[in-house]
Amino acid sequence: MIIMRNMDELMEMDLPRDWIAAAHACTCNPRKLPHYPKDWIPANCPHTSVQHPGGLTSPPRITESSPRTYTLLNSGTVVLHPSKELAESVIHYLSTSPLVPTFSFPDQDLLAAHFAGRWKVLPWCYNALKTLREIHKPLWRDDEVRCLHYILHDKPWSTPRGTAGIYELQNGWWWDTYDKLGQEMQASNPEGWAIVDAQVTKLP
Template identity: 50%
Template sequence: MAVEHDPTKIWTTLLSNRAYLAGTLVLDHTLRKTGSRYQFKVMVPHDVAADLEFMRVLEAAHIPAILVDNLQPAPRDGKVNKGTWGKLAPWGLTEYERIVLLDSDQIILKNIDDLMTLPLPEGFVAASHACTCNPRKLAHFPKDWIPENCGFTATDKATGEPPVLTDDSPRTHHLLNSGVVVLRPSQKEYEALLDAMNTHPDVPSMTFVEQDLLAVVYRKKWKRLPYTYNALKPMRACHSDLWRDEDVKVLHYILNKPWQSRTYDAEDTVESTHKLWWDAYAEVEKEWIESPDEAKRGLWQSVVVPVVAQA
């Protein structure tokens, strides 16, 4: 029986290259598996849409595509801070009342349809904190990204309630993670975001591009979601006092991606989470390779398989 969708609200993700195609198919599968009553649509930049095989995969998966501009900030001193600026596009999709922006390196473990009806004041977004512990000690991360400054360190471990934000809070407490963002499209806000992208003095030095920009534009205007709606996989170790497997709704595979290797340490607190992705991928694979549609089976072999590790 076909699910009746509310056409005014959608899930979306930005898919700008083939590398994340398998991730997108798994994300779609887990949204459906957890019983979402809202439609998933994929934002595809115009230049990527020229890849006809790529587009046929989305069509075979029954995932509608939304063509979007390939957003980039204006050059500064002849240089452009390239990145996933296209994730700002949903603010301009004003034919929808609400959009939940997801990343395609995620799986949905529990139904999250409540995000579509979450009370959200006009001009606000909802998102989880960025985890600023930097457990891998990556040199290019900001110097104040240490466990003591992380918003999740200050989160109530019993209730999951985020810390109260004040002007005296650490800078890092005001940072959100853009892997899950609940928003109300608005032409006014979209234009303000693009203006900030092109003019804000910090844009050339932003490490996490659109995520850093959203934290600037929506400072004091974002409703903080519990980590369970955007559980960054390293948090299973660095915030083990907060993390509870049974509560996680969205598992976010930041840093190395599951599809890059079928080999992972099943005993490692963080890497063992890759099994959940591979289990979901196996369900998608079965659906495609057992399809009665010869063209669909062919697309799986020619487009999806090459971007997924075979060992």
């Protein structure tokens, strides 16, 4: 993930102490991965129901008639009030709920189930999944992205420049950020930068 715009407003949002705030999961399954739930199709994706500019202020609403997928969050960006009591309640749910074995995506399915009815939906821009730019064009705007989330296995740090296909632009933003960090660290902490740089895949 990289921060594209300041998002400090999340630190001051009105959120009850036992609630969570997060953006919806994208349930389009564009790669048609067979292990994804069968109801993960574009028609059921919460992001399909909104477009720019409304999606910046009015994220998809969860109603009694909403598809099941509308109750699913993506855990890339979450806002909550950390406390011992909240942590213990999550651990207790994880240890006792009969739903746990049914979770397809353990971390975010756990949070969605535990905070059911206590979830404030964030606009897409605070957890801008890299795939949204390609499959939800009516919603996405480059200049509105606050936090860019590199979902799926082909991360930019393991995908050299020029090899990312349709995600070349999004990955390029990561590489630009990485190059800037490199310039700063090489000047202030060259040994630390050598450790970081060794973890990144580059073309020969």
